Amino acid sequence: MKETIYNYDYLKDEDITEVVIRTKALITNNKNIILGNENNIYQFPGGHLEKNETFEECLKREVLEETGIEIDDNEIKRPFMKVTYLNKDWPAIGKNRKSEIYYYLIETSKKPDMSKVKYTEHEKQGNFKIESIPLRESISVIEDNISKNEKNKVIAPDMIMAITEYLHQSED
Numbered sequence: 001m002k003e004t005i006y007n008y009d010y011l012k013d014e015d016i017t018e019v020v021i022r023t024k025a026l027i028t029n030n031k032n033i034i035l036g037n038e039n040n041i042y043q044f045p046g047g048h049l050e051k052n053e054t055f056e057e058c059l060k061r062e063v064l065e066e067t068g069i070e071i072d073d074n075e076i077k078r079p080f081m082k083v084t085y086l087n088k089d090w091p092a093i094g095k096n097r098k099s100e101i102y103y104y105l106i107e108t109s110k111k112p113d114m115s116k117v118k119y120t121e122h123e124k125q126g127n128f129k130i131e132s133i134p135l136r137e138s139i140s141v142i143e144d145n146i147s148k149n150e151k152n153k154v155i156a157p158d159m160i161m162a163i164t165e166y167l168h169q170s171e172d
Contacts, residue, residue, distance in 0.1 A: 002081045002165050004158075009088035009096075016086070016098045021049040023059040026080075026166055027067070027106045033135045033163070034112065036066055038126035040148035042141070043155060044103070044162070045130075055079070059104055066123075067130050068113030077105040081165050083158050103162045138163055 024046035027034040036043045045066040049058045060071045081103040090097045112130045119128050133141050139160050146152040 001079055002161075003084070004082075004161070005084045005086070007084075007086040009086065011086040011088055011096055011098075015088075015096050017095050018097045020097060020099045021055075022046055022099065022101045023049065023055050023062065024101055024103045024162070025059055025063050025071075025106045026103060026162055027063070027069070027108065028135060029108055029111070029132065031135055032132045033138045034067060034069075035131050035133060035138070036128060037131050038123060038128040040145060041151050041155060042131075042145055042159060044159065046101075055102060055104075059106075063106065064116060065118040066128070068116035069108060069110045070116070071106055071108065071110075075106050075108045077107065079104050080169055081162050083161075101158070103165075105166060135163075135167075 024044040026044055034045065036045055045063050046059065047062040047065075049055065050061075053061070056073070056076055059076060063069055063071050079102045083101045083103070085097075085099040085101075087097050087099070089095065112132075114130075142152075142156050142159055142163075146156050
């Protein structure tokens with residue numbers, strides 16, 4: 001599994017006051033990739049791990065909430081990438097957060113079912129929608145979208161790295 005750590009503030013383990021774990025799903029569907037788009041920010045479906053929840057349970061819950069797709073255990077492949085952010089004074093002064101994001105591959109032929117989604121108020125206000133993009137075009141679509149929202153400068157490079165890693169591993 002590829003691992004990347006961002007620690008621009010040179011934090012040590014003892015400096016961390018909060019740990020957040022997230023799972024993200026790179027969903028392939030008949031040579032397409034399924035992405036969320038909120039306020040011109042592409043993102044993989046996924047979210048925060050809740051208390052007493054396994055990574056796979058989190059992944060299944062988040063994918064259902066954001067895409068309406070009910071994932072079966074056999075559709076979840078092992079995590080192929082982990083990205084860790086260590087941020088000083090985030091999300092508030094005096095808090096130092098460690099965010100671990102685990103990227104899983106999900107291979108499914110199921111289509112998004114908008115009657116089953118459960119968007120948060122934030123997602124509703126951001127006009128969250130699901131898009132299916134040809135996998136081979138996905139990197140250029142994400143790159144072309146970077147200038148449309150400042151947050152893409154943080155999110156897009158990790159997405160591109162994940163897609164590149166997936167394509168590299170699938171060729172092996």
